[in-house]
Amino acid sequence: MPGWKIPHSVYIFARYFGTGVIVSTAFIHLLDPAYKRIGPKTCVGESGYWGEFSWCAAIVLASVVIIFLLDLAAEVYVEHKYGIHKNESATNALVSHGHSLDVQPAPVTSAARDEKRIDAWMSDEDSMTIERSFQQQISAFLLLEFGIIFHSVIIGLNFGVTGSEFATLYPVLVFHQSFERLGIGARMSAIPFGQHTWLPWILCAAYGLTTPVSIAIGLGVRTTYSPRSKTSLIVQGVLNAVSAGILIYSGLVELLARDFLFDPCRTKRRPKLLFMVLCTLLEPGIMALIGKWA
DSSP states (O other), X not given: OGGGOOOHHHHHHHHXXXXXXXXXXXXXXXXXXXXXXXXXXXXXXXXXXXXXXXXXXXXXXXXXXXXXXXXXXXXXXXXHHHTOOTTSOHHHHHHHTTOOSSXXXXXXXXXXXXXXXXXXXXXXXXXXXXHHHHHHHHHHHHHHHXXXXXXXXXXHHHHHTOOXXXXXXXXXXXXXXXXXXXXXXXXXXXXXXXXXXXXXXXXXXXXXHHHHHHHHHHHHTTTTOOTTSHXXXXXXXXXXXXXXXXXXXXXXXXXXXXXXXXXXTOOOOHHHHHHHHHHHHHHHHXXXXXXXXX
16 A cells, blocks of 8 residues: 555565564464374374374474475476576576577667567566566465465354353464564465456455454354364364464574565664564564463
């Protein structure tokens, strides 16, 4: 919203504070609850086939591997579609795709016609660059939101059947979901959607409606649904482990590593870099504190 004239420092804070949200959610609010439900020292983890193997760790590892393969497949697809070569310059990438950076002079003497041709060529190249960047980033973002939505389903169901602890869980839920919303919102704002103007609204609605709908389902089945039954514990543990694997990969690889270690455009200004790091580290401390109650 350009009319809001939000300072760039506020955007930087939201983006990297959100990175901390994703990473801390994976470890504090997903991995630990998964072990508490289907881990080796739980009633589920010591019964039947669940007691013969560390299934919680296996599910997290399987999620990480599957997300890695999906991410790699998406990257290879975009490289093949747009003729991107990692070890070559952008110039060679464009040439291999059938475009040349040299504009051949037209046999006519009209300078205005030549200028229009150059403008049209530049417009096509800009559109292709935006679309390529969109497809490179959207797959990682969809995986990120998918993991968070899994987590929101469990939160909503448990909140819908809560009893006397409602007064404690409600403010925790509001802050927790708001922090997550801030994280994925800041990440989504950095994606060049181009002609896909409808997609941000769908992604926002998907996250925004997941928890309320899950709460409504929890309210509807609160007389029959027992969050402490064996089946419920297994479902919650598996979904939490899957979400933990997704967010661990997304948080460490797609967010921390890509932003701070492998980004060629990362700022060289040390004060700004320090601010980015502090924003990232601030949220794990807050989420760890919230994790004491939920």
